[in-house]
Amino acid sequence: MVTIEGLNMEQLTPVQQAFVDTGGTQCGFCTVGFIMSLSGYCLSAGSATLEEGISAIDGNICRCTGYKSIERATGIIVSKLSRKDDKHPIDWLIREGFIPGYFAGIPERLIALQVASQNPNGRADRLPKVGGGTDVYVQRPDDLVTSDIHPFFDLTDLKSIFLDKNICYVGAGATATDLLESDVFNSMFPNLRKHLKLISSTQIRNMGTIAGNLVNASPIGDLTAFFLALNATLTINKPTGEVRKLPLKEFYLAYRKVDLKENEAVEMLEFHLPDENTFFNFEKVSKRTYLDIASVNTAIRLAVINDNIEVIDVSAGGVFATPLYLEKTCAFLKGKQLSSESVSAAAEILDSEISPISDIRGSKEYKRLLLRQLFFAHFIELFPQKNLKWRRLYEKY
């Protein structure tokens, strides 16, 4: 881990200088986080863009500046990075004063660290397992200080994402960032970047694991909604060494209660690959569009052939005690013609399947209306050419 002390040199780095020049610091308390995030971005591969530069710092909150000066600083850095030597980026960054010279030796030091700290049998022990801990550490900070835990977010064999025949397998330790960087996922989900951007922040996407999101059993888990609509199946590792398989939609028993016995662990999830007739969409609305927990989220997968709905899976979060697979809504639409009438009728069934409660993320009336809207949004997003027909959806209300 490199902290600001590990970045400081006699001269300010270009990132530090840019923040000074644009007035990107006011009270200064958040500044170091921005400096580290943006400096980290400088190390990443590929050509820099302002959008990605902003994305790299988006998990940092500033209460003073209104961010505009920070955007300007990021712009300065991105333009400097356009001269980056792609063949020898680290050398270039060292030469230009972005990072101290010792960075050149970091890859070797990392390898040495891995060898020293490897725990081949880590998963077999009986300690509570913590993935990225991005939620658990927020909720129970004191407990985790005193507890022995087994962190497994970085076990590489749990991070693999691969295809076998027409099934996609995702290791339990994969993060949202792993999905985002996976060619497999990008080829299956053309809007992946847009969808995952709605999920937490860059830092959390780097840390939080998919299994953590699923097992956490929040009724509003974003990746839960995502994989529910893919009708994914879990592979659960029993303490005996055997495995069992369970459809994700059967995993949630009650509020925050999952079908997972003591010492069982989710190892992997799998889902059938979409084909050229399959469409996927993810929708989420929260008080703050980014870096927030959803008021309501929903995902949809549907295969449409000749305007006929052959396959449909719809999930919804924030409208029930558990993450919800909309069984009746899907059953109703399956085999129906894709039309505003059928979608409109389905919305009424959807309404009967949910029982939202009023809480800090919205009133139950709002969540009901919002889910209906997001349900329509799926179709508006996926079939924009049917534009005019949707007019009738709204007239119904």
Place this chain on the structure above:
Amino acid sequence: MKNIDSKGHVRGESIYLDDIPVQIGTLHGEIFDAPCAHGKIKNVDYSQAEQFPGVVRIITFKDIPGENQIGGIIPDEPLFAEDEVHFWGMPVALIIATSEFIARQAKKLIKIDIEELDCIVDPKEAREKGSLIFPPRTFKIGDVDSVWEACEHVFEGEADSEGQEHLYIETQGAYAFQMENGNIRIASSTQGPTAVQRTAARVLGVGMHKIEVDVTRLGGGFGGKEDQATSWAVMAALGAHLLKRPVKIVLHRMDDMCMTGKRHPYRSDFKIGLSKDFKIKAYQVTFHQNAGAAADLSPAVMERTLFHATNSYHIPNVTATAYSCKTHLPPNTAFRGFGGPQGMFVIESAIAKAAHELGIDASRIQERNLLKDGDELPYGQVMEHALARKTWATAHKKFQLEAKRTDIADFNQKNKYIKKGLAIQPVCFGISFTNTSMNNARALVHIYSDGSVGVSTGAVEMGQGVNTKMLQVAANAFSIAPEKVKLETTNTTRVANTSPSAASATADLNGKALQIACDKLLTRLKETAANMVGAEVSSIELQDEQVYCNNKPAGIKWEKLIQTAFLERVCLTENGHYATPVIHFDKTKEKGHPFAYHVYGTAILVVTVDCIRGIYTFDSVEIVHDFGKSMNETIDLGQIEGGLVQGMGWMTMEELKYNSNGKLLSNALSTYKIPDIYSVPKEIKVEALETEGHEMAIRKSKAVGEPPLMYGLGAYFAIQNAVKAFNPNYQPKYHAPFTPEKVLLGLYEKVNVSVSGI
């Protein structure tokens, strides 16, 4: 000149409270607080917690040697609850342990038996039940009652605004040390070092001279550390005093959010009367301020609400009444704008309502009524150098308002699911503490014998860049390089009896005091120089670190001059005292001239609403702002951008929710959302109004801290206009913030017939 602190900030080397090296033997304090909003304490069992290894002592009100009282304006707030608790999170005891972690563990072992009593969270309910902090006040000009009949249009309504959490990134904290002879030194993250000193002395039962308060800088304040930094500092001092060991307290975020007061929620009723040509003839408003469980700064905040009840508008007949309602929320407190934004929200709502009913754009009413020189405000101050019309006209022209309107109408015509809304937000904000006696400051300047300079003032640096501005004043006064000047910490032993850094007036007050100190030194140095060259004092100037005689270099460098003065035993230390002239206010008549000057501006805000999902993004905010003659454009621009975004946050996503039992539900960053980098307007343009500046502003550079926050009010009305464009049946409501929930419910309110555009 860049912010002098920024280099330390980007290197992580700036010192905040929690960066002060911890002395050996330091103990850590953790607050045990009330688990309900209103109740009688029957028993508290500390026995288990006291026995927890590492716990040194648990301090309650019984251990206080002086008074158990921290109320600044009204003595109505105990440091620790005695037999009753009045808000959820009210401190009951201080657990002192060898580590913060141990203190937190011990806290869980304390058992409290409380008989819960009825709890009030709504200010109107409090008023009905006669629960007021102090009697209501009324500002009045003309006679509204005699005018209503003559008005062509009269509208009535309600306008409510919710609270706002400061969310300074550095939470509250203090570190107290026992010095010799029973003296205490407190390092505190406070905007008001003197308030900490005064209150600590009161609670400890000692003279103020026994208490020294030192502040290096704050990681954000925004008003939240004006009065509410005091409790923790006093608790730390109490611990140090009783145990003779250093005691440090730093609040965890969730404790900070639960225990501290916020921007006051207001519920208000208005009545507005207009002539045929939209001149506002009469305005009547009743404010219900939700003060929380104790006065804190509520009387002053309420006063400013009354001062700004008519924002930038001239209204000849006004009756504005305000009630400070006592509820069972944490005592609400200062927050950038200090009651002004709440008052302005109501007049803007009244105008928006009138415009909606009349089927016209609100800007027609706004523009028609803008202040001009000679207009009298309800509190008696007559406008001079009024720039309301000039900022409006400049914004109109510079940002091509007409073209913008056409584009938006066109866009809304063409787009079914997306609508744009525009609002114009003029702002007029008075500069000075409304409590006249607080408008004074002092500065202490040492010129060291090598020519370097140390400056102490009462100003607290909290990100607003006041240290940089002070340094500019000193360096400019002596005409020396900025590197020769050091800004010292804010310390009560060097500069005493200070007003808090607040009211946007810190740079003006402390800067003027500093200027006075520097001028006095300069006079003496010129005498020394005159002797050295054998010339008249009047022919001497100091420029670029050397002496000029009759506009020619005299061959004497600054260092040489100082050395000579030193050897000649000239006093190289000076104290400057400044008290704002002209201002006065008579509370018995509610009339006077409370403000040194006003700051003006006009913002144009454009929002895009996604009418399927009920979410929105701001395309642009374009502002013409009256900086006067800005003495530091980078810092001032940062204040405008930051203030605007903070105001927009208050009007849009920042939603404080208490349940009916007075428990804060939005008690963490996961549930209370402040703007992130994506939620700010895509474009913020800030144009400086061309003006001569104001003599009563430091170097003619007008105060800039609070005024821009109120540009954010326009966010509410821009969103509302977009919702109206989608849903003609929408009935406007005036209840900020305009969250995505309210947007979606508004978009589909009463939509049982065909929806235009879809």
